[in-house]
Amino acid sequence: MIETIIIDGLAFALPMFIMAMGGIFSEKSGITNLALEGLQGFGAFCGAFFAVIMMQSMGSSSQVPYYLSFVVAAVGGMLYAMLHVFLCIRLKANQVISGIVINILAMALTSFLTKRLNESVFAQKSNKFVLGTSERFSVPVLSDVPVLGGFFKNIYPFEIVIIIIAVIMWYVMYKTPYGMHLRACGDNPHAADAAGINVNRVRTVAVVISGGLSAIAGMSYAYSITSSFSPDIYLGFGYLSIAALIFGNWSILPTFLACLIFGFARSGGQILIQKLGMPSTYNDLVRILPYVLTLLLLIFFSKHNNAPRALGEIYDKGKR
Numbered sequence: 537m538i539e540t541i542i543i544d545g546l547a548f549a550l551p552m553f554i555m556a557m558g559g560i561f562s563e564k565s566g567i568t569n570l571a572l573e574g575l576q577g578f579g580a581f582c583g584a585f586f587a588v589i590m591m592q593s594m595g596s597s598s599q600v601p602y603y604l605s606f607v608v609a610a611v612g613g614m615l616y617a618m619l620h621v622f623l624c625i626r627l628k629a630n631q632v633i634s635g636i637v638i639n640i641l642a643m644a645l646t647s648f649l650t651k652r653l654n655e656s657v658f659a660q661k662s663n664k665f666v667l668g669t670s671e672r673f674s675v676p677v678l679s680d681v682p683v684l685g686g687f688f689k690n691i692y693p694f695e696i697v698i699i700i701i702a703v704i705m706w707y708v709m710y711k712t713p714y715g716m717h718l719r720a721c722g723d724n725p726h727a728a729d730a731a732g733i734n735v736n737r738v739r740t741v742a743v744v745i746s747g748g749l750s751a752i753a754g755m756s757y758a759y760s761i762t763s764s765f766s767p768d769i770y771l772g773f774g775y776l777s778i779a780a781l782i783f784g785n786w787s788i789l790p791t792f793l794a795c796l797i798f799g800f801a802r803s804g805g806q807i808l809i810q811k812l813g814m815p816s817t818y819n820d821l822v823r824i825l826p827y828v829l830t831l832l833l834l835i836f837f838s839k840h841n842n843a844p845r846a847l848g849e850i851y852d853k854g855k856r
Contacts, residue, residue, distance in 0.1 A: 537811075541803045542686030549799025550698045551756035556777035556784070556791050557705055558749030564709070564786060565742035566722040566735075568848040570635030571620050572750045573774025574642030578616040579751020580758045581646040583609025584665040584765030585653060602670065606697065606755050613751025614744045616642065621743050625736050628850045643770050650765065664766035670694065670759040694756045701752070705745075706788050718742055722844030725851045735851055750774065772827070779830045785842050794833075798826040 555572055562569035583605040590601035616638075623634040647663060654662045675688035709715040717738050720728040725735045754769060762768045776798060784791030805825045 537807055538683050539686035539689065541800055541807055542683075543690045544803035544806065545796065545799035546687065546695060547692055547760050547799075548802055549795040550695050551753035551760075552773055552777045552780060552798065553792050553795040554698045554702060554756075555750045555753035555774060556781040556795060557702060557788060558746035558753075559778055559781045560784075560786055560788060560791060561705070561709070561718065561742045561749070562746040563781070563847055564722045564844055565718050565739040566725055566844060566846040566849065566851065567620075567624055567739050567743055568631040568635065569620065569743065569746055570632060570775075570778065571617070571638040572746065572777055573770060573772070574635075574639035575613050575617055575620075575747045575750035576754030576757075576774055577646055577769050578642045578754075579609040579613030579747065580754030580765050580769050581650065581665075582612025583607075583751065583755045584667055584758055585650075587667055588658075588665045602693070602759070606694065606752055609751040609755040610748040611751075613747040613749075613754070615747070617744050617747025617750075620747075621740050624743075625739055625851075628852070631848050631850075639770075639774070643767070646765075647767055664764045666764045667758055669763045692756070692760055694752075694759065698752065698756065701749070702788075702792075705749070709788065714738070714741070719844075721851075722846055725846050725849075729853060735853070739851075753777070776826055776830065779833075782841060782843075783833050786844060798829060801825045801829050 555576055558575070559569050559572050586608040587601045587605035590604065591598070594600055620634055620638055623629040623637075624631045650665060651661070651663050654660050654665075670692050672690040672692055674690060678687075679685045679689040681688075709718070717728065717733045720731070720733060721735045721738045728738075729735050753773070757773065758765050758769060777795070780794040780798060781791045783794040802825055
């Protein structure tokens with residue numbers, strides 16, 4: 537039972553973590569990013585459409601469409617993130633409103649395009665791109681260890697990809713000049729500008745990175761939880777990842793722990809319902825557990841959050 541909680545919890549938590557990391561990059565630069573939900577959805581739409589087309593020509597057994605779909609999704613997410621860049625940096629629009637608009641637009645646009653593309657390209661009426669569930673693998677020897685073996689058993693390939701990307705992003709954030717510039721722009725953009733740092737360029741790159749990472753998360757959920765791209769991809773995971781990064785104080789490792797808590801709460805609730813023999817309709821209640829946990833954590837830890845000092849502030853070089 538514990539192994540199942542670990543396996544399912546990781547499959548849910550790791551994509552959320554990479555999406556939250558994208559949010560950290562954006563918000564550490566000073567740009568509030570409530571658009572993570574829309575970025576993951578639009579990116580997953582691009583990747584799923586590409587994967588379906590590739591599977592028709594290469595067959596469903598080929599792994600090439602699987603891995604390339606993540607690349608296409610990341611590119612789609614980064615391109616869509618440029619809309620947030622345009623509104624918040626170029627037009628200096630309200631960053632919260634921009635994020636909400638981008639989420640609503642992504643949901644409506646991808647739903648419309650999915651239906652139209654299915655009709656025109658695949659000659660079928662459907663509001664989803666069916667992908668199927670990703671294959672899994674286990675690490676020999678380590679997966680046989682009691683309890684802890686759950687961390688090495690029935691792993692999705694995208695989980696390994698996410699861990700690798702997370703390590704790279706951690707290095708970029710804390711060990712490179714760009715990471716130092718990023719944090720400076722989020723705390724004191726005018727001082728960063730005085731030091732010769734191009735604040736708008738740093739922030740643009742950060743928001744684009746958040747789009748790519750969010751899209752990878754969306755594609756991961758499409759290959760696991762939903763087994764397709766459909767409106768179900770917009771289940772509030774983006775907002776939950778924002779909650780995770782806030783509880784993690786905009787730091788990568790604490791945010792990872794917050795995502796694990798949410799993931800294990802979700803998988804643990806599902807196991808509890810199965811053990812109690814409750815009807816499957818109660819699974820909907822399980823979905824709210826991470827959000828209930830969010831409210832509880834908000835009550836106890838909201839006073840201890842240390843957001844970047846310039847987060848959400850419109851940067852105007854002329855007001856230095």
